[in-house]
Amino acid sequence: MKSCNFSYYDPNTVSEVVSLISRHENAKLLAGGQSLVPMLNFRILSPEHIVDLNKVSDLFGIKENGNHLRIGSMTRQSELLNSPLIIQSSPLISRALGYVGHDQTRNRGTIGGSLCHLDPAAELCVVASAYNAELTVTGKKGDRVIAMSDWPVDFLTPALDHDEILTNIRITPWQGSHGFCFIEFARREGDFAIVAVAVLIEITDHVISKASIALGGVAAGPVRLHDVETLLTGQSPGQELFKEAGLLAKKVDAMSDINYSTNYRKRLSGTLTERALHGAMAQFKGEEEGHA
Ligand SMILES: Cc1cc2nc3c(=O)[nH]c(=O)nc-3n(C[C@H](O)[C@H](O)[C@H](O)COP(=O)(O)OP(=O)(O)OC[C@H]3O[C@@H](n4cnc5c(N)ncnc54)[C@H](O)[C@@H]3O)c2cc1C
Structure with missing residues (x-):
């Protein structure tokens, strides 16, 4: 099957994304598309609007910030798997990623997409839980920080409002031996x-x-x-x-x-x-x- 018709947008900034999803109730964000596109093709989802995050440069990359890491939600799984910073500071992330899909899916799939899709067995969700990750979501009212323990609300349903986007994930690496x-x-x-x-x-x-x-x-x-x-x-x-x-x-x-x-x-x-x-x-x- 093929997906239903939708309008497509490719904004450049988080504020443009928020403005689009606030205006259009039946909108879906597109990250790596590894879960969303099959769900569209099977018509499990039929959004009227697709907002592509792939041009929003602020959502990409891994930054060391004091004693924690700030990982942009659009950071590809393959980048996390191979990042020397991740391997050295939070190796559980790269270890778990070895089990996530295949090279092809990891080259497109993102950490944010995995956390938002929230498959019950998603490896990145398990690791985010083990590290007590904190998730920053951005909406019209500004930012909210959600503890990973409060993130799952139901099956495939994170604590995210329809007009909010997951912008980054904060991980505090373990320091001791x-x-x-x-x-x-x-x-x-x-x-x-x-x-x-x-x-x-x-x-x-x-x-x-x-x-x-x-x-x-x-x-x-x-x-x-x-x-x-x-x-x-x-x-x-x-x-x-x-x-x-x-x-x-x-x-x-x-x-x-x-x-x-x-x-x-x-x-x-x-x-x-x-x-x-x-x-x-x-x-x-x-x-x-x-x-x-
Ligand atoms: C063959 C195959 C094997 C796979 N095996 C595994 C596996 O073993 N383990 C595993 O965990 N996954 C697996 N996956 C699924 C996949 O890798 C992840 O679920 C997927 O990467 C989700 O990330 P994405 O970037 O592709 O998100 P998308 O598919 O683009 O989006 C997923 C959902 O999250 C929402 N979303 C995405 N980004 C944001 C954001 N920043 N803010 C708010 N909402 C957002 C989208 O609107 C959508 O609802 C597999 C997929 C395939 C095709």
Whole structure:
């Protein structure tokens, strides 16, 4: 099928974008088009207006700003995957991107598009949750900053009004000595994950001083495992502790769909969390073997 007819606009500035989407209620923003265009062609969406963000130069790029990174919403996934700044400061992002689609989709797909599309299993949403990302959205009334924990409102629905645009994503890299791991289980390479997990653990004097664990694929948005983080904090890392963490992760409130049951997703959550904790420790000790 082909998309319905629409009017097309290609503004140069954020204020022009905001003005267009404020005037036209049934408008959609076009970023990399990797999710939007299939949805148009399948007529899941039938907007009357398409506002293309590809000429809005202010939305592109990664900037270091004090102790945090400011990533423009139109920054391509391939740029994030290969950015020395990201690899050095927030490596979980580039690690997760290795699982997002394929070279071709990453060359067009953007971080903002992924966060706004909000697929339940989107790797970038999981990582944004693990890093407690803050999202700046801009509308007629100015800017709002939304914590990643408040971003998912429902299935494929972020906390974004129809006349707002996601402009940038703020990530605070972990400074202390820490390990990280991202793993997922999918039917085929490049497919959306059935369950994905991102782990960050900070180690101080042989003890876990901070932990962040986020799951994807179990609910409409990423789920932080706060009870597992609490269990780990203050403990010495090791096989028994990680096993216990996996058992606790298995209790997550997981959704079911026509393909996979709640129980299957719970079991995957437990197994992958335990495995990712071992992966993060191996990475911390420099024992990591290739791709986790
Ligand atoms: C073959 C294939 C495999 C894929 N595999 C994966 C995968 O494994 N994991 C994964 O996460 N994704 C995967 N995707 C999906 C895809 O990579 C991302 O969802 C997609 O990149 C979204 O980003 P985009 O820039 O293409 O956004 P678009 O498709 O252009 O937009 C997506 C949605 O976000 C809105 N939007 C975009 N930017 C903004 C903004 N700045 N402000 C407000 N709203 C905005 C659009 O209006 C639209 O509703 C795959 C896609 C394909 C085609």
